[in-house]
Amino acid sequence: MTMEGSTPRGRTRIQKEKREVILEAALEVFSANGFRGSTIDQIAEAAGMSKPNLLYYFRRKEDIHETLMHRLLDTWLAPLKELDNIGDPMTELRSYIRRKLEMARDYPRESRLFANEILQGAPRIMPMLEGELKDLVDEKVEVIKGWMRSGKIARTDPWHLIFAIWATTQHYADFDVQVRAVLGPDRGGEGRFEDAARFLEQLFLEGLRPKS
Amino acid sequence: MTMEGSTPRGRTRIQKEKREVILEAALEVFSANGFRGSTIDQIAEAAGMSKPNLLYYFRRKEDIHETLMHRLLDTWLAPLKELDNIGDPMTELRSYIRRKLEMARDYPRESRLFANEILQGAPRIMPMLEGELKDLVDEKVEVIKGWMRSGKIARTDPWHLIFAIWATTQHYADFDVQVRAVLGPDRGGEGRFEDAARFLEQLFLEGLRPKS
DNA sequence: CAATTTTTTGACCGATTGGACAAACGTTAG
């Protein structure tokens, strides 16, 4: 029996392993060149196998990308999911910013893959944006609104607050080459994430300090 | 004599006009699909001419992109160039944020073209980033440092302040589809730029209010 | 061992791509 892409059943040990190798290679290639800029040959070479061999595990180039994007969104939303109102609002926000910045530092390829997809108009994940993502944001917006009502943080627009956190943190992954070019050799080393963390904490925590 | 791409001399009126039409079409196509994702045929069609005709004005696909990127950087740096210390620091910063946000609103294609290039590792404009861009930022960092020394704004990292302004404003162009998907039909209309402007002003101006 | 199934590969295919080129067309100057 040939492998059925639709049925998760019947995956042998080799299939599971090779599919992981391919996905890892595809993440590397897709995040660096975008979907249309990447070729199956490139991915196959990065995965250490021939093109027909790769196509034995994923029938179409788009299947690889789709699998990658589905996994990605879960990883990507995880930090926001952790945001809840059991702790102190300022502490919660600081933790969220830190987690997002750590993701930009530790998973820049994932961030760039996501950025690539959105830049092209999100043709393959639009439903997920309007569904899962929007629902999660709506939920967290209510949490933030609660903080504002109770005077724990300044009143402002919760949606744009979330956008600002996304934008500033992901910037260090997506625009990494620009950040390093501007900072130069001295300031552009690994310490840039520490500097960024300090700055962003100050910006957001001072910027959201409740007036009273 | 055939047209020399290297010599700006000898451009007829028709050449100037057609080159502009091509660049406008290329901006549309490149910003939506990236460099490798765009074809000469697409650009030619958007420009209302045949592919060989287009190649009469630009010998290679890359020449179009290069011309576009060179112009782009000038446009892109203009708002930052205007930042100087003749006015009140807070007013200057507010103006800068507003100008950048207006650019994201009025020139989203340019923003996405730039983002695409940086995402791919800036293969074609790296020298400009390390040269012009870095020099300009270094200069403005000194301006901001002066404001901090004189106690007009809070002491913080000027480089990351600039990054944060870039990231938050360009986010509304580069991640537009995500912003609109998350905001939904009600809040995602044209008013979103007004909301963003209000939020960003509050965030940055409160976040940078000097502690006295 | 042999039979069967899974994995791998070389060769191939049609479509698309960036680009070349010569011929045709248009325009202008003498």
Added chain:
DNA sequence: CTAACGTTTGTCCAATCGGTCAAAAAATTG
């Protein structure tokens, strides 16, 4: 008019692309 120059197009080409296929090689099973 004609010669020269600028512009446009149809046709063509080599390279690359995503993907197929049959057959070989490995692995698994009995």
